[in-house]
Amino acid sequence: MFELLKEQPKDKILALVQTFREDKRPGKIDLGVGVYKDAEGRTPIMRAVKKAEQLWWNAEETKAYVGLAGDPAFSDAMIDLVLGDAVPRDNVAAVATPGGTGAVRQAFELIQMANPNARVFVSDPTWPNHLSILKHLGMEVVLYRYFDSESGSVDFNGMLEDLGGMRPGDVALLHGCCHNPTGANLTMPEWDAVIALLNDKGAVPMIDIAYQGFGEGLEADAAGTRAVVKGCPEVLIAASCSKNFGIYRERTGILMAVHHDAARKALTQANLAHLNRQNYSFPPDHGARLVTLVLGDATLRADWEAELEAVRQGMLDLRTQLASELQRLSGSDRFGFVAQHRGMFSRLGLSPEKVEELRRDHAIYMIGDSRINIAGLNAQTVPILAKAIVEVGA
Template identity: 60%
Template sequence: MLNSLQAQPEDKIIRLIEEFKGDNRRDKIDLGVGVYRDSTGATPIMSAVKKAEKILWNRETTKSYTKIAGDESFRAAIVSLTLGHSSPSDRIASIHTPGGTGAVRQAFELTRLAAPDARVWVSDPSWPNHLSMAKHVGLPIETYRYFDQEARSVDFDGMMRDLASANAGDVLILHGCCHNPTGANLNRSQWLELREQVAAKGIIPLVDIAYQGFGDGIEEDAYGVRTLAEQLPEILIAVSCSKNFGIYRERAGVLIAVAESAKASDLAQATLSHLNRQNFSFPPDHGARLVTMILENEEGLRQEWLHELETIRVSMLDLRARLSAELRQLTGSDRFGFLSSHRGMFSLLGASRTQVLEMRKRAAIYMVSDGRINVAGLNKASVAILAQAMVKAGL
């Protein structure tokens, strides 16, 4: 049996991690993988998380299974963090999934059960897993224009024009904030306009929100998803706790399904629980437990976490401003000004594959082949090194 397997396409980010590890140059710079790094290059455990772990260690008396849909208090805390009061609770179903990836995957599985002919609309470009998982699950895929390469901002007209050919019931993947990989995001009036079009056409949004708190702030970053959830009859939301709680390997995420009625939400809840049972049975609990303790503000942990998250957000903004100022000085132009208006960990530099490889070869700077950088991989010193390498590579 195993002899007949066909090789699967390689994941370019996983490959990049391996190549970076294999590079012996001491001054190498990793701008590839999407994890937050502090100024020393470490991905620290947040102090609120560490404190919650200590409390949990003393308190936990069993490692028996939790619930198939995950712990209710965790799901309630995440629904509240993401949606605030924007949807009536009797229309909300949810499951705890292994990370945001698990939530997106379960959203696709749910779509396949409910509407196998629905097309999934993915932004061009997007996080590569959107396309590959939709394909893996067997859903028809369409892409829509998203990024204006010249202006290095959202091509909103192109996006709306492409979405005009979506059918009722098609699923539209949107990044809630901090678009990966472009860093370019919808503004508030664009979210409102998009909502009108989505409502008029009967499109079902699937909002993937993996970076709440990394862009403009914890509440501000939820503006888009809340705006949609307030008025649309149905919406799916894939939430990741990996980045904003720094608990990548704990695999904590939630899929939220807002249904048209309480009755439909009961059916969605039962189906989502069934999907968990079929795919992995009980979700991992440790990370979810920590997130719940923090969000419920045990021993003031919520405030501590918010403060740490804000420090991370501000440090990324600072690196963005420094890089764009450095490039302004080196090039005498403002063509990299977009770096400081983008939000989140990522931006697309506009580098060709050849330029990316040249920077890797000459300066040991690792970024994804499409020119995506993780801004958090920089520090005050490496900003100048990157800027010089970019200019040398002819950017």
């Protein structure tokens, strides 16, 4: 039987990670993998998370299953964090998932169950795993324009024109903040225009929000998602705790389904629990428990928010430094958009050939489409990157 299996496409990001590890050159720079790193190149455990682990180690008395949907307290805490008071709690069905990726996968499967003919409109570009999962599930994908490489900004007119092709029951996949891979985000007036278009077309928004707190701040980063929840009758939201709580390996995420008609919540909740049962039965609890403890304790939450804000500000400082250094060395403001982007990523607009030249001649690793992880830099490596970019003639 196994001889009938076919070779699967390699994940380009994971392949780049392996190539980086095998590179023996000193001073190599990894800007590829999408994991936050501090100035020393570490992905630290956040202070509040560490304290919550110590508290839970003393308090935990059983490793029994929690429930198909996960701990209700985790859902309550995350719904409050992401949605605030945008919608009554009784209007939100939710399940804990193995990371944000698990939430995305469950959302796509729920869409498929509800409307097998639904097309999913996806930004061009997007996180590659969006497309990989949709392909695996056999769902129809329609790309919509999103990023203008020349200006480094959102191609909003192109986006609206392409989303204008949606039909009732189609789904528009949107990034809640800190767009991956471009770092270019919608303004609030643009969010309002998208909401109006979705309602006019009878389409359903699905929001992937994986970087809340990394862009403009916790509340500001949730503003677009909250506007969609207020303005659209049905919304799916996949949220991740990997980045803003730094608990990547704990695989902690949540899928929310919002209805303005609260009577539909019970049916949706039952279907979400059914999907969990089919895929992995009970979701992991340890990371979810830590998030619940942090968000539910005033002291821990204040410390978490302070550390998260320091992380956010550090990335903004690196963006400003890189844009300024590129302008100084090149005499051009071509890369000024880097300072305007938000989150861990920016897409520099370099050709694949220039990206390869940076790897080959300067030991600087980035994704082939020139997406860089800003958090892979520090104050000492920013000038090295800027000099190399200018030297390859980018």
